[in-house]
Amino acid sequence: MAEKSKFVPGWYEERTPDGSYRSLLKWGDPEGIKHPNSGLVKLVMDEFGLDEARLSKASNLSLEKIEDTVPCKLHPEHLAALIKIVGAENVHTDTYERIKRSYGKGMLDALRLRRKLIENIADAVVAPRNTEDVRKIVAYANENHIPVYIFGGGSTVTRGMEATLGGSISLDMSRHMTKVVNFNEIDQTITVQAGMSGPSLEHILNHAPKELGAKRKYTLGHFPQSFEYSSVGGWVVTRGAGQNSTYYGKIENLVIAQQYVTPIGTLQTCPQPAAATGPDFDQVMMGSEGSFGVLTEVTLRLSRLMPENRKKFSYMFKNWEDAMAASREVMQGEFGFPSVFRISDPEETDVMMHLYHIADSPADAILQKMGYKPMQKCLMLGFTDGELGFSINIDHKIRRICKQYGAFELTFAKVTEAWEKGRFTDPYMREDLMDFGVLIDTLECGVTWSQMPEVHKKVHAFIKQRPHTICMTHISHAYPQGANLYFIFIAKMDTIREYLDLQYGIIDAITKSGASISHHHGVGKQTAPWLEEQIGKQQMDVIRALKKHFDPRNIMNPGGTLGLDMSPAQANREWSKDLEG
Numbered sequence: 001m002a003e004k005s006k007f008v009p010g011w012y013e014e015r016t017p018d019g020s021y022r023s024l025l026k027w028g029d030p031e032g033i034k035h036p037n038s039g040l041v042k043l044v045m046d047e048f049g050l051d052e053a054r055l056s057k058a059s060n061l062s063l064e065k066i067e068d069t070v071p072c073k074l075h076p077e078h079l080a081a082l083i084k085i086v087g088a089e090n091v092h093t094d095t096y097e098r099i100k101r102s103y104g105k106g107m108l109d110a111l112r113l114r115r116k117l118i119e120n121i122a123d124a125v126v127a128p129r130n131t132e133d134v135r136k137i138v139a140y141a142n143e144n145h146i147p148v149y150i151f152g153g154g155s156t157v158t159r160g161m162e163a164t165l166g167g168s169i170s171l172d173m174s175r176h177m178t179k180v181v182n183f184n185e186i187d188q189t190i191t192v193q194a195g196m197s198g199p200s201l202e203h204i205l206n207h208a209p210k211e212l213g214a215k216r217k218y219t220l221g222h223f224p225q226s227f228e229y230s231s232v233g234g235w236v237v238t239r240g241a242g243q244n245s246t247y248y249g250k251i252e253n254l255v256i257a258q259q260y261v262t263p264i265g266t267l268q269t270c271p272q273p274a275a276a277t278g279p280d281f282d283q284v285m286m287g288s289e290g291s292f293g294v295l296t297e298v299t300l301r302l303s304r305l306m307p308e309n310r311k312k313f314s315y316m317f318k319n320w321e322d323a324m325a326a327s328r329e330v331m332q333g334e335f336g337f338p339s340v341f342r343i344s345d346p347e348e349t350d351v352m353m354h355l356y357h358i359a360d361s362p363a364d365a366i367l368q369k370m371g372y373k374p375m376q377k378c379l380m381l382g383f384t385d386g387e388l389g390f391s392i393n394i395d396h397k398i399r400r401i402c403k404q405y406g407a408f409e410l411t412f413a414k415v416t417e418a419w420e421k422g423r424f425t426d427p428y429m430r431e432d433l434m435d436f437g438v439l440i441d442t443l444e445c446g447v448t449w450s451q452m453p454e455v456h457k458k459v460h461a462f463i464k465q466r467p468h469t470i471c472m473t474h475i476s477h478a479y480p481q482g483a484n485l486y487f488i489f490i491a492k493m494d495t496i497r498e499y500l501d502l503q504y505g506i507i508d509a510i511t512k513s514g515a516s517i518s519h520h521h522g523v524g525k526q527t528a529p530w531l532e533e534q535i536g537k538q539q540m541d542v543i544r545a546l547k548k549h550f551d552p553r554n555i556m557n558p559g560g561t562l563g564l565d566m567s568p569a570q571a572n573r574e575w576s577k578d579l580e581g
Helices: 021-025 038-048 076-086 095-100 107-114 131-143 198-206 232-238 281-285 320-331 346-355 362-369 388-404 415-422 426-434 452-464 496-513 528-535 537-550
Strands: 124-126 148-151 169-172 180-184 189-193 255-262 265-268 294-301 312-317 340-344 378-383 438-448 469-475 482-492
Touching: 021 095, 021 107, 038 346, 038 482, 076 124, 076 131, 095 124, 107 426, 107 438, 107 496, 131 148, 131 169, 131 255, 131 294, 189 198, 198 232, 232 294, 255 281, 312 320, 312 388, 312 415, 320 340, 320 378, 320 388, 320 452, 340 346, 346 378, 346 469, 378 415, 426 438, 438 452, 438 496, 452 469, 452 482, 452 496, 482 496, 496 528, 528 537
Parallel strands: 124 169, 148 169
Antiparallel strands: 180 189, 189 294, 255 265, 255 294, 312 378, 340 378, 340 469, 438 482, 469 482
16 A cells, blocks of 8 residues: 555546536636645544545535526516616526525535535526616615625625525626726725725736826735635625735725615715714624625725735744744734734644645754644744835844744745745635545634633634544734634534534634634624624614614515524524434
8 A cells, every 4th residue: 555645535636517516615716726735635544534445536526517496586577677777687597696696605505515405595696787786776675675685706604695585686796896986096095896806906906007007006905815706895894804914904994985875875984094973884884794785885095015025934933822922922012013924823733734744854853853842833924014124123023022932933944935825725625625525614713812822722622522623723813902713623524413513612612712703704694693692782782773774674685694683593503404414
C-alpha cells in the first residue's frame, strides 16, 4: 500500500454540469477546483479512519439535472403584472432558477441539495432593472400580500433569503442593478447599486483613473472570504466584515448613505460623514437583512490604494495565552492597526502546518526543539496597509511585541503569502470533502478580550466532546476592546440531524458563554431563535416596532428572519422532520 501522503483520493475533476444539483451546492466557478493537499488528506484519513478504498470513489456527486417539477404557486394575474413592470425576460418560474435564488451556500443548503430535498423556494424570480422597478414591484406586492425575498450574490450561510412562505417572489438584484450611480473624488466616495459584486466594485476602484476619470487608484478595503461571489448590498444588510477589517473596518464603518425602498415609501439617509440629528438611520437599516425594505443604492467611503507599502508578517507563539496577550497588546498599543491580523489556536495551527507542508518537516523539527510544541503552538499572520511610514512603524511595533511574548518570526517561510494565495479559494475544498461524507462548517462570535479565554474554552470543549471532530479557531477581526472568534469544525457525518444537533449545540454554547451569536455572518433564519435571548426583549421590541412601521403587512423577507414571525418549530429550535435523514 502506498504511503498516505502519496495517495490521491478520487476527486471529481470535471466541470460541474450546468443545471445540476452540484452546480447549486458547489462554491464559485463551475470550473473552479482546489483539492485538499496531501497534508490535509493525511490528517482527514488519520482522524476519521478513512482508508484508500473508501476515498477512491465518491458515492454521491449530485451530478443529476434538476428537473422542472416544482409548480409555481403565484397566481397568473400576479405574474402578468410583474411581467408588465419588468418585461417577460426578467421573470423566471423554472425550478432551477428559483432554487438558485432561494438557497445560499450554508452547509444545510448543501446537505439538502445532495439529498435532492427542495423546500422553501420562491415561486418566481424577478429581476428589476432600476430603482423605479423596485418601487413598483414592492408596491404591487404590498397591495396584494405577496412575500418578497431578496437575492444579491447568493453567498449567505444563514438561510437569509430562503422563501419560507408560498406565493412569493425573489428579487434578483444581481442581474441589472450593478452600476455606479455617482463617484465623488473630492469627498472620496462612490455610490453604487446594491447588486454590484465585490470584484466588479474593486476592479472599478483599482482602475479609477481609467474607469472613473479619477486622479488616483482606490480601494474599499472590504474582502470577505465570499468576496468573489457576494454583493455590496449583501454586505450592508448583514453587517459583514472583510478580512482586512482590522484596518479598514466592518461594512458599517464604510457606509456613508443608503437608499431603501420599503412598503411605506423610500428611505434615503443623509450623505454627510457624521451628524447629530437623532438616531443614526444608517445603523438602523444596516443589519435589517431585507426585513424592512430593499436596499437599492449605497454610498461608501474609499481609501487610497497603496499595495506597494504593504508589510507582511508571521510569527509562531509557544501557546494560546501568549498569542492572545500579544494580540491584545498590538490592538491597544495606540500606534495604529494592521490590515489583516489573524491568530490561530493550537488545533488550527496544527491543521495549517499540514496545509502548508510544514508538519513533520525539518523546519517543524527545529521549532519543536525550540519549545514550539505540536497542539500548543499558535500562528499569527497578517499584513499592514496605508502610508509607507505608518505601515513600517506598525510592522516594527508588532515585531517588538511578538518578541516580548516569546514568538519566533516566520516571515522567511512565506506563511502569509501561502494564506493570501488561498484566501478566496479554500471554500472549493468543501465539496471534495463532502463527496466522502466529511463536513466542514463555521460559526463565529464576538468577544471582549476578558471574555475570550473562557468563550474559547467552553465552545471548543463542547465541539470536542463529539468524538473524532476537528475544531479549529482563529481571530480574524480585532479591536482594542476585543475580537471575533471564528470556529471551524470538521466532522464525519451521515445525516442532516447529526449536523443540526452539532450546529444548534454550538450556538447554544456561544450564547451561554456570553459571546455575541454573530460577529459578521448575520442572523438570517439560522440563528434567529437565539436573537431575543441574546439582545433582550426591549431591543427585540424595537426591531418588531421598526418592522411594523416599515412593513405593516409583513411581506419583506418573512418567515423567521431576525427572529421575526418565527414558526413554533423555529422558536423551539426544532427542525423539519424532512431534514432528519
